[in-house]
Amino acid sequence: MSLIKQVLQLKQLGESNRGISRKLSINKETVNNYIKTFQLNTWTYEELLAKEDPEVERLFHAGNPAYSDPRLADFLTRLPYFKEQLGNPKLHVTRQLLYEEYKHAYPDGYGKSQFYFHLQQNLVAQKDCVAMLADTYNPAEKLMVDFAGDKLSYVDTQTGEIIKVEVFVACMPYSDYTYVICVPSQKSEDFIFAIRMCLEHLGGVPPILTPDNLKSAVISNDRHEPKLNKALEDMGNHYHFVVLPCDPKAPTQKALVEDKVRTTYNRIYAKLRGRTFYSIIELNRALWEQLSLFNKTRMQKRPYSREERFHAIEKDRLKPLPACIYEMKYYANLQVQSSCFIELRHDKTTHFYSAPYIHVGKKALVIFTRSNVSIYVDGMQVASHRRSYEYGHTYIKEHLASNCRAVMERSASYYITWAAHISPDCRDYISEVFNPKRTNQPEEVYYKLCASIMSLSRKYELAAINKTCRQCIECKVFSYRKFEAILKHNILHDSADEPTLCYQAPTPTDHANMRGSSYFQ
Known part of the structure; x- marks a missing residue:
């Protein structure tokens, strides 16, 4: 039996409010409020005692009418804003968020349950919330x-x-x-x-x-x-x-x-x-x-x-992460050009990557990521390069043919080193050719001269080459035509005394060029 029913039962037997408080060990004011509520309504003892306990509790604890609460006036001034926020699906605002903002602005306002209740009373509809069974x-x-x-x-x-x-x-x-x-x-x-x-x-x-x-x-x-x-x-x-x-x-x-x-x-x-x-x-x-x-x-x-x-x-x-992060792969079918390069165009940039020269003319599958470029021919990886985002060429020397490497490896130091293997005189002459104090021309201007001297050194005797180099240094001659003319002149004058196996007879054109020409100017 509920406490209220016990109070009503003792009161029906003629017990005083103070006596009821003492027997039930409750505050006297609580008993007074229960009896006062009973007397203000037209209920009878028999009617209330016949009801179930929850119904009796509801009758005695119905509370004050909601709209008599002074907090309602403040709530009603904010209600249009609440409706606007909840009615706009683009804002994704929830009742919980509005309640947090409401309590922050008005700490003495409604509690959460009352706030939700008044919103529900004033909104057109409430969305259902379906809980998913994650445990499945x-x-x-x-x-x-x-x-x-x-x-x-x-x-x-x-x-x-x-x-x-x-x-x-x-x-x-x-x-x-x-x-x-x-x-x-x-x-x-x-x-x-x-x-x-x-x-x-x-x-x-x-x-x-x-x-x-x-x-x-x-x-x-x-x-x-x-x-x-x-x-x-x-x-x-x-x-x-x-x-x-x-x-x-x-x-x-x-x-x-x-x-x-x-x-x-x-x-x-x-x-x-x-x-x-x-x-x-x-x-x-x-x-x-x-x-x-x-x-x-x-x-x-x-x-x-x-x-x-x-x-x-x-x-x-969870399975462990791989040792290296994943980079998205891109695919392209390209041909290996005669220059031993494939031309890769992506993201508005063009760059050339080398492949072994034995694959020139073949179709290659190129798989590239943000950082690497891999080249496959006939299902086998034949080259791998770091990805470049600028125009230019990326190559490995071993991929190029021998004649390409010879051209690409040319430099002043390369020719000076070569000349040192021939003779000290030849080295001194080639060093003077590239001497920056003598000329301000780019090194590449003299590459053909050095290549020609290399060719002449294989055709003529070393003594004639050395003599020509000394004469050209002395007279400051740095032209191939003049170097060749001086070399042939020396061979003609020395051939009577020292015939050589490497000697080649000058052509009529050579004689015509040598007649009347000044070799040392």
């Missing part, structure tokens, strides 16, 4: 990913333009642990980057990834055998997860991440409204700050938070 999933088995329908934005500091960005949302369905990041678009590059950042945030890899049927994930959304995007396949091979897209017509396989998108609107979007951001990095920092609070907030009807649940059960069951 296995721990650390699946990662669900999706893009939010509504976009966030930031202001470009240089142009003042408002830049819209996509919001990537992912969750582990067992613990409901959530991850959110802003990326420039839903293209494959940004989609892959968002998944990579999510896996690094989780600190491990679940065996199954469940995306939507967007083009960045699925090329052909066949219900029974969808064709995956090659970029996502490569990423799955790198991180060792399989991709199981949801049904294109009824995507119930990722219902929890759909719910997390709505939660992102309510718990993150709404709190960032009114704030202006000036870069995607600044926007993501604010996003992650609110996301951390959300994951650390204790869930309703559960004695733990999403973060506690994830670290307690799922974190240790």
